[in-house]
Amino acid sequence: MVSGATPRSAIRRAMMAVLGAFVIANASAADAQPAQHMHGTAGAKPARPELGTSAAFAPDGVLYAVTKDGQHVLLHRSADDGRNWEAPVVVNAEPEQISADGENRPKLAFDADGAALVSWTRPLAKRFTGEIRFARADDRRHFTAPVTVHRDRREITHRFESLAVTGAGKVVLAWIDKRDLELAQAANRDYRGAAIYAAISDDGGRSFRAEQKIADHSCECCRIAITGDTDGLPLLMWRHVFEPNERDHAVVKLGADGAPGKVARATVDRWRIDACPHHGPSLAVAPDGTRHAVWFNEKDGEGRVFYGRLKDGRVDGQRALGGERAAHADIATAGRHVAIVWKEFDGERTLLRAEMSVDGGATFSARALTATGGVSDQPRVIRRGDALFAFWRTENEGMRGYWLE
Amino acid sequence: MKIRHIVAVLSWCIAAASDATEFQALDRAAAARIVTPSSHAVPTIVALWSAECVHCKKNLKLFAEMVKADRRFRLVTVAVEPQFAGLAEPLDLLAVPGQRFAYGAESPEALGYALDPKWRGELPRTIFFDGKGGKTALSGVVTEATVRSSLGLQTNP
Numbered sequence: 196m197v198s199g200a201t202p203r204s205a206i207r208r209a210m211m212a213v214l215g216a217f218v219i220a221n222a223s224a225a226d227a228q229p230a231q232h233m234h235g236t237a238g239a240k241p242a243r244p245e246l247g248t249s250a251a252f253a254p255d256g257v258l259y260a261v262t263k264d265g266q267h268v269l270l271h272r273s274a275d276d277g278r279n280w281e282a283p284v285v286v287n288a289e290p291e292q293i294s295a296d297g298e299n300r301p302k303l304a305f306d307a308d309g310a311a312l313v314s315w316t317r318p319l320a321k322r323f324t325g326e327i328r329f330a331r332a333d334d335r336r337h338f339t340a341p342v343t344v345h346r347d348r349r350e351i352t353h354r355f356e357s358l359a360v361t362g363a364g365k366v367v368l369a370w371i372d373k374r375d376l377e378l379a380q381a382a383n384r385d386y387r388g389a390a391i392y393a394a395i396s397d398d399g400g401r402s403f404r405a406e407q408k409i410a411d412h413s414c415e416c417c418r419i420a421i422t423g424d425t426d427g428l429p430l431l432m433w434r435h436v437f438e439p440n441e442r443d444h445a446v447v448k449l450g451a452d453g454a455p456g457k458v459a460r461a462t463v464d465r466w467r468i469d470a471c472p473h474h475g476p477s478l479a480v481a482p483d484g485t486r487h488a489v490w491f492n493e494k495d496g497e498g499r500v501f502y503g504r505l506k507d508g509r510v511d512g513q514r515a516l517g518g519e520r521a522a523h524a525d526i527a528t529a530g531r532h533v534a535i536v537w538k539e540f541d542g543e544r545t546l547l548r549a550e551m552s553v554d555g556g557a558t559f560s561a562r563a564l565t566a567t568g569g570v571s572d573q574p575r576v577i578r579r580g581d582a583l584f585a586f587w588r589t590e591n592e593g594m595r596g597y598w599l600e
Numbered sequence: 601m602k603i604r605h606i607v608a609v610l611s612w613c614i615a616a617a618s619d620a621t622e623f624q625a626l627d628r629a630a631a632a633r634i635v636t637p638s639s640h641a642v643p644t645i646v647a648l649w650s651a652e653c654v655h656c657k658k659n660l661k662l663f664a665e666m667v668k669a670d671r672r673f674r675l676v677t678v679a680v681e682p683q684f685a686g687l688a689e690p691l692d693l694l695a696v697p698g699q700r701f702a703y704g705a706e707s708p709e710a711l712g713y714a715l716d717p718k719w720r721g722e723l724p725r726t727i728f729f730d731g732k733g734g735k736t737a738l739s740g741v742v743t744e745a746t747v748r749s750s751l752g753l754q755t756n757p
Contacts, residue, residue: 243682243705296681297652322689323654415654469741471653472722491720493739498720520713522721540709570707 246572247300248594250277250586252579253335254309260586260594261301261313266290268301268315270335277586277596286330286338292318294325294354298418298473300572302358306366306399311335314344314358314368325354327370331400344368344394345406351377352389355475357419362427363451366396368403369419369431375411387412388436391419393429395453409447409455412436418475424448425484432461432478432488432505442466444476444490446505461505464492478505479528487533487556489516489524500524500537504556512556517548523573527583531555534583534599536564536574545571547587551599564597621692623683625704631714634676634701640729643673643751648715649690650681653723657690658741660724664696666747673731673751674698678715680708680723 250260258273262283267290269283286301287293294316295301301315311332316325327345332338345353352373359367372392379386391409396402414434424430428448435445437460446461466472476490486505491498500521503513516524517539524537533552538545544566550559567589574587576599585597624630633639634646645663649656660677667675675698679687683702691700703711712719716737719725728736730752738750748754 322651416652468722468739469655469658470722470724470739471655472720473652474721493720493722498722520709520717520720522709538709540707540713542713543710545707545709568707571709 243570244590245295246570246588246590247295247297248572248586248588249300249303250575250577250594250596251303251305252577252584253305253311254307256579258584258596259303259305259311259335260588261286261303262588262594263293263295263301263315266292268293268313268330270303270311270313270332270338271594272335273594276584276598277594280594284332284336284338286313286332287328287341288338289340291328291341294318298355298416298475302356304358304360304366306331306360307364308333308399309335310399311338312358312360312366312400313338314356316354316356316370318354319350321350323352323354323373324350325352327353327356327368327394329358329368329400329403344403345370345372345392347372347374347406349374349377352415353392355416355418357421359421359423359429361421361423361429363423364399364427365429365451365453366400366403367393367421367429367449367453368396369393369409369421371413371415371419372406372408375408387438387440389413389415391431391433393431393449393453393455395429395449404453407453407455409449410435410445410458413445414442414472416471416473420476420478420488422478422480424480425482430478430480430486432476434472434475434490435460440467440469442468442470442472443492444488446478446486459508461488462490462492462501462503462510464494464501466493468493474523477525479526479533481528481533481555482530483555485555487526487528489526489535489537491522491524502526502535502550516550521548525574525576527576527578529578529581529583532581532583533559534576534585535559536576536585536587536599538571538574538587541566544568545589547574547585547597549576549585549597549599551583562599565592565595567591621688621700623679623687623700623702625683626678626701626711627704628706628710628714630701631678631711634678635715635727635735637729637733637735640674640731643731643753644676644729645673645747645751646676646678646715646727646729648678648680648719648723648725648727650679650723651687651690652681655741656724657694658724659726660691660696661694662742662744662747664694666744667697668695670753672753677701679703680712
């Protein structure tokens with residue numbers, strides 16, 4: 196950097212170069228005004244609320260949602276499909292840490308008898324660690340004290356849980372678990388990614404069988420999709436890390452006892468990367484057995500949200516959804532109807548978009564549902580009987596729903 | 601500019617930069633400036649990371665070591681989430697130098713778009729500036745050789 200000329204001019208030149216770097220550094224800092232300095236203080240809350248929310252219709256057709264408020268999970272009820280919400284019920288009477296941002300959110304499902312089932316991840320003190328928590332309310336108002344679902348109680352990763360009640364009445368909780376990674380690291384062995392573990396309840400969540408490993412080598416922080424197959428048994432889909440580092444997706448069916456069948460590759464986009472996409476899939480099974488899926492991957496150098504039908508290790512009808520910035524799609528079916536929702540930033544606003552099919556996914560029609568200028572959660576599509584419903588929580592507009600007709 | 605003036609301005613700059621370990625809230629205007637090549641007169645790494653990202657610390661460790669060993673380039677870190685108690689811990693544990701930003705109140709989509717319209721949220725994401733108007737963005741864990749070539753620094757210091 197310093198060369199030639201006299202020593203004095205060389206010193207001056209060097210100092211000017213350093214000065215230039217400092218001015219740039221501090222100018223960009225000053226430019227960030229009114230960027231206040233943010234001091235981390237114990238107990239300080241995030242600068243904005245964590246919007247991670249789940250919604251579901253109860254067997255009686257009433258819409259419910261679960262959110263996080265500080266160290267409590269709240270259950271909200273709407274008698275008019277999301278136009279108005281009643282005062283919420285506290286799920287966990289004792290406060291605790293709760294994950295509800297990005298790929299994390301409290302989950303909600305209903306047992307056949309109408310009981311509300313709620314799960315969430317409780318982060319522990321050590322980074323990347325957590326426990327899977329679960330509570331049940333027969334009357335949707337008075338919840339049992341939360342339990343930790345897994346027997347393994349080490350302060351390691353048990354996070355990113357998903358909850359479902361399948362057709363056979365099983366309550367399924369599946370999560371990302373790093374006990375196998377920890378063992379490998381202790382033995383100085385390599386281990387790709389994390390693992391998927393699941394626990395099954397045969398009695399509506401009153402008790403859970405001991406958790407079982409579903410698969411080694413999942414990606415570390417993408418939400419897991421669970422749905423019921425046509426026979427009522429659980430199907431799981433997640434972002435996997437195939438050798439050497441292909442972050443594609445895998446699918447597996449669980450038996451009635453929760454034991455996994457053969458893990459199959461579900462997508463073949465071959466995104467080779469050592470990174471956290473923070474972008475999990477969604478899966479829905481039609482009555483004819485067709486497995487409709489949506490997922491995010493980078494393919495041919497471009498990151499896109501895809502739709503496709505998973506069939507015997509291949510994907511039928513794979514295509515990109517929406518524009519270049521489509522993200523966090525969700526999918527559901529009702530008879531021959533298939534609905535997909537996703538959000539998409541247009542440079543100024545975040546749009547909620549949908550595609551609907553009335554012919555089992557052969558053809559789709561697109562629809563723009565709404566937009567927000569602020570922060571938003573991932574959208575969901577949920578079902579009531581034969582009808583499908585888009586649900587989206589935004590910071591500015593709150594929790595809203597849109598019938599997909 | 602005389603040397604004593606340069607020294608005076610430099611002293612001020614060093615004082616101003618001494619609290620570089622504090623996060624500054626990133627808004628869209630600041631994001632746009634950070635990723636404008638002409639803002640960077642020296643080779644600069646802009647490292648996007650988050651507390652949730654298990655792969656990010658590999659890059660942060662590498663960048664921190666490289667910046668400390670080679671004063672020809674700068675490091676700026678951007679946490680792609682709002683500041684919270686404990687956010688600085690991964691940076692402090694690795695003694696990551698340089699200016700620190702964390703997302704401000706605007707939507708993550710808007711801030712991410714301002715930083716890099718091609719970026720889809722995967723982390724780590726790193727934007728390299730060679731200090732001569734060149735810019736390269738890469739996702740995932742990178743090697744030292746990739747960092748050097750992306751910064752236009754082909755040789756060790």
